[in-house]
Amino acid sequence: MPRRSLVGAHVAVLGASGVLGGHVATVLHERGATVIGVGRRPERLRAVSGVTGSSVVGDLTDATLGERLVEVVQERHGRLDGVVNAAGAVAFGPLVDTPDEVIEHLFLTNVVGPLWLLRRVLPLLVDSRGFVAQISGVVAERPTAGMVAYSASKAALAAADLALGQELRRLGVDVVDLRVPHTETGLAGRAVAGRAPRLPQGLEPGVVARQVVDAVESRVTTVTAADFLAGTS
Structure with missing residues (x-):
């Protein structure tokens, strides 16, 4: 299979206002893509x-x-x-001590929200024979x-x-699952509940x-996580 060129591509980065998402946006830009930043913090998006x-x-x-992302794409980019989904939320602590609303928030942010968004943008990705890359984590x-x-x-x-990749293979859309190990993004210090245990130095x-x-x-x-670790050795 030929490599995918990002020169001239228009790529949305979810979580572009975060540390890892910001770095991903920068690398995409360096490799010739036009980046559409999506995030919660307008001041970080401006950065x-x-x-x-x-x-x-x-x-x-x-x-x-x-829906709002589709509108911006259609109005300003055309394709x-x-x-790339680099957004996410984390919580720590025993399940018995984890409030219901925290469990709901984790699933809304990490699973349900991305699926809601992908439902709406997939027709555009099918048209361009594009890609989805999501950070699931170790x-x-x-x-x-x-x-x-x-x-x-x-x-x-x-x-x-994995299931979406099977659905979209015949339509020419790539789906990449990225099981990134602990990375020094500061996310552990912004947990929605609980306190992070002592963690080893991240990537x-x-x-x-x-x-x-x-x-x-x-x-x-x-x-896989092992692939990421091997790539940094």
Whole structure:
């Protein structure tokens, strides 16, 4: 299968106002793509405005976010060639101590919201024979005690990626599941509940971002945590 060129591609980055998403946007820009930044924090989106062709402010828990992204694409870009989902939420602590609303928020942000958005943008990606790349994370393959709801939500996202890849293969749309290990993005310090345990030194976000974009260009279906670690050794 030939490599995917990103030169001239129009790519939406979900979570572009976050650390990893911002790095992914930068790498995409460096490789010739026009980036549409999607995120919750307008001030952070402005900070990466030099590498984004336009932006959409919103939260994945809002089912209308995908519709607004489609409107921006149609009005300003004319096409959408890819979506990279670098957004997410995390919580820590035993399940018995995790409030219902936290479990709901994790699934809305990590699984339901991305699926809502993809439902709305998939016709554009089919037209362009584009791609979807989603960061499910290491817990998708190694669920972790003290992170039950988070692990379950990311495993669900990974399952969705594998099933969606089967659905879209004949339509020419690539789906990449990215099981990124712990990365120094500061997400653990912004948990929606609980306190992070002592974690080992994480990977450098800029290095991970390059690996994410490499995976899109090479058109693989899954990048495991071991693959990411091997790529940094």
